[in-house]
Amino acid sequence: MNALSFNQVSLNPVTHADNQIWITSAELAKALGYKAVDSVTKIFNRNSDEFTEEMSQTVNLTVSxxxxxxxxxxxxxxxxxxxxxxxxxxxxxxxxxxxxxxLDLIETEAQKFTGRSTTTDERTGLRDAVNAVVSKKSMLYPDAYKLVHQRFNVQHIDELTLEQVGEATEYLHRLLLNDNGERPVNLEPLIMCALTCDSAWETVKPILYKVNPDMTSSMNGFFASLRVTARTTARSIGFTASEVHQPWLKYGMKNYIVTIPMTQTGEYLVRLNRGVPELAQVAFKPA
Structure with missing residues (x-):
């Protein structure tokens, strides 16, 4: 497995049975800027109830x-x-x-290392695009899917990476627009909304994961698909790299607030403060 790099710190993924990327505690401590190699182990020991075996394990490694x-x-x-x-x-x-x-590594680089296929939920947008092509162009489903297969050199759409799913969805939408001679009046507000919601999601996700891990994992799949499609489309209509990752820069926004209701824990506010999303909790008030 190839080495990774963060801030000029080299990380060497451990070969593991599940073929996923695993990093040793010592290298993780170095990447996070700790001088003591056992710093991460101490963090884990203080918060071990927050981790599952899918997040951390002990293994026997051969060292020199x-x-x-x-x-x-x-x-x-x-x-x-x-x-x-x-x-x-x-x-x-x-x-x-x-x-x-x-987070970027989970969504992009991890697929290159593991070859993970996308989930059915992550391909929903692509299937909807295929349905539209079949309906508007009077094509058979095999022929519509063949357009995607040939463009990405795959035998089935479940072989596509998450990024390719977004690209394939955009490709089919463009085919429909070109055939009909139509052009969207203004995609920027829609893309702006999608990217901003995704940014808010990344901010609130760690808190939601503690409240309801299953729901958060399910929602994360949706936002991962939304993120790829929105970013791909944003770049195609002129968003700069900075605007793709911080969409509020497109219109010079200085603040926004997204309210997320939680039935048992009160409400969470995701707000933009000087260009940085931050999370604030509103105290729960029982009825």
């Missing part, structure tokens, strides 16, 4: 000893989700930047 040559050593490792959780508890200056890096 200075005196006795090769040795077997018990090492704690973290999956990408586990790395994100550790960074959430970390107090270093680069912790926030590292969290963003891990």
């Amino acid at each position: 000893g200075k005196i006795n040559g090769l040795q077997h050593k018990s090492v704690r490792i973290f999956s990408l989700r586990g790395c994100y959780a550790i960074a959430f508890f970390a107090k270093t200056e680069v912790a926030k930047q590292f969290r963003k890096w891990v």
